[in-house]
Amino acid sequence: MSWLPTLAVAGLLTFLIRLSFIALLGRVETPPLLARALRLVPPAVLSAIILPELLLRRGAVDLSLGNVRLLAGLLATGVAIWTRNVLATIGAGMAALWLLQYLVAR
């Protein structure tokens, strides 16, 4: 299937969001409730992607030591809180995943 029509729609929507207030001459104030809701989008969406990736294996919650992505993700979380550095977090998480995958495969 071709994804190009979907991408065209997604791109147009993104452009219209960015253009919205600029086109409205900057005279319209963002309603406070909308502004608060928009600030909550990143934490809500990001953790909605993170948690299933770490917790679910084959559609079920897996809290065992065999869930190497959960272990690597927890380590990366520690690095993220400690360093606040994106590349350090990715590096530590991937190194942990590779090591754990190697140990489990042995």
Added chain:
Amino acid sequence: MQPLPAHWTRRAEFLAGCRAELPIILGVAPFGMIYGALAVGAGLSAFAAQAMSSVVFAGSAQFIAAQLIREGSPGLVVAVTVLVVNLRHLLYSASVAPYLRHLRAGWKGLLAYLLTDEAYAVAIGRYLRDGDRTDADPVSPNRHWYFLGAGLVLWGSWQVSTGVGIFLGALVPASWSLDFTLPLTFIALVFPSLRDRGAFAAALGGGGIAVLAFGLPYKLGLMLAAVGGIAVGLVADRAEREA
């Protein structure tokens, strides 16, 4: 009419904007490469993966779209999810709008297209340093060229790094589990956004609903989690302000 100071010419403003954006591309380029590799790994053609970077041009939305495409979500869900993830750009649009009021429609359209997180950060920094005057004399009349320079440098580096990632991604074997860079990236991005109780509640609510609703068809769980997480966050926000 007085001649413009040399650092207010279009060329000088444009180059200053480019320079201000340069340190940021060091941080952005690795994500362009990871996105490119993930997108081809998700089954997008090289052309579609590159097209997403130039048409959508929004890092986190592109990562999420690649993830949804990999999981076989329908196009409508991908488009609506991109819309939800990019809604925060409404705030950027509202924030820079007063400074762009005097521009022609073509300029407004061009700068709106370039209004990413990283270009916004640099451009609004310049406008705020100038003070809140929007059309008074002491402000450079060519400040939009600064914005253009910053936006174009970011755009160019995003396109090039995407292309490199697409090329490298075709060479990387699946056993490297490069798809795991996506949740790792988001782990690193979520903590700076957890500044108050509302944000924390939104993260817990969104994550919890996503796990519970994972079995829903068409990846509707993600959208349900986004909306539910925001609602939980708003409730916590209100409780905190009334406490």
